[in-house]
Amino acid sequence: MSRTSRNNSEELTRLVDEYYQLLYRYAFRLSGDRADAEDLTQQTYLIAQKKLSQLRDARSARSWLCTILRNLFLKKVTRKAEPVSLGSSPDVASDPAEIPELTSEELQTALDELPEDFRLPLLMFYFEEQSYKEISNELSIPLGTVMSRLARARAFLQERFASLREDISPIHS
Known part of the structure; x- marks a missing residue:
């Protein structure tokens, strides 16, 4: 060698x-x-x-x-889905205490429900630790679109996490 x-x-x-x-x-x-x-x-x-x-x-x-x-x-990825809107409100609570503890399966379920146009920038931001500008350049989309997709993806996941927690919380009578 x-x-x-x-x-x-x-x-x-x-x-x-x-x-x-x-x-x-x-x-x-x-x-x-x-x-x-x-x-x-x-x-x-x-x-x-x-x-x-x-x-x-x-x-x-x-x-x-x-x-x-x-x-x-x-x-x-062979299927090309049409872009899916996650709503128009980019308001997201930024307090990490508001995000419940999740199992890996719960997280994956929520990510699977997220359209790819929103999931990919989110994963690039958190897993690859890329900046908004880097994501914009890599995906050839405007910076504002990256910011909007990240905000909407976070909002969707927070809403989904809240509903997951409600589904498994015991009902108090």
Whole structure:
């Protein structure tokens, strides 16, 4: 094995060790399916292995890997749904105390109900830690649209989380 191959192999191993769980969770949140999430995560590392020379700065590895995974997901999405409006009110409570504790399944159920036009910017913001401007550039949509979609996605999820909690709360008589 050549020195370059050994270094690439060591770097890829480090990337897997450091980011596998994050990428799997991101893939699961995007796809809503464990098998698809596993496939997307594995495919992400296969592409990363082939294109490792493109990663110039190890500090940007997280973003680079998440971008690969997101692009793979978008290529897999074959159905093109018409954009769905989540209402016109972007008002969102920003107090984290108002968001109830949820199980992973409850969170995924709520994310699955969120139209892709709203789910993707939300996941890019929280999983990839991208700024509004970065999301705008990546998705080729105006900055205001990103902000609006994020606000509406948060409002939808908060409403959905509240209804999930009401569904499982005991009824007091």
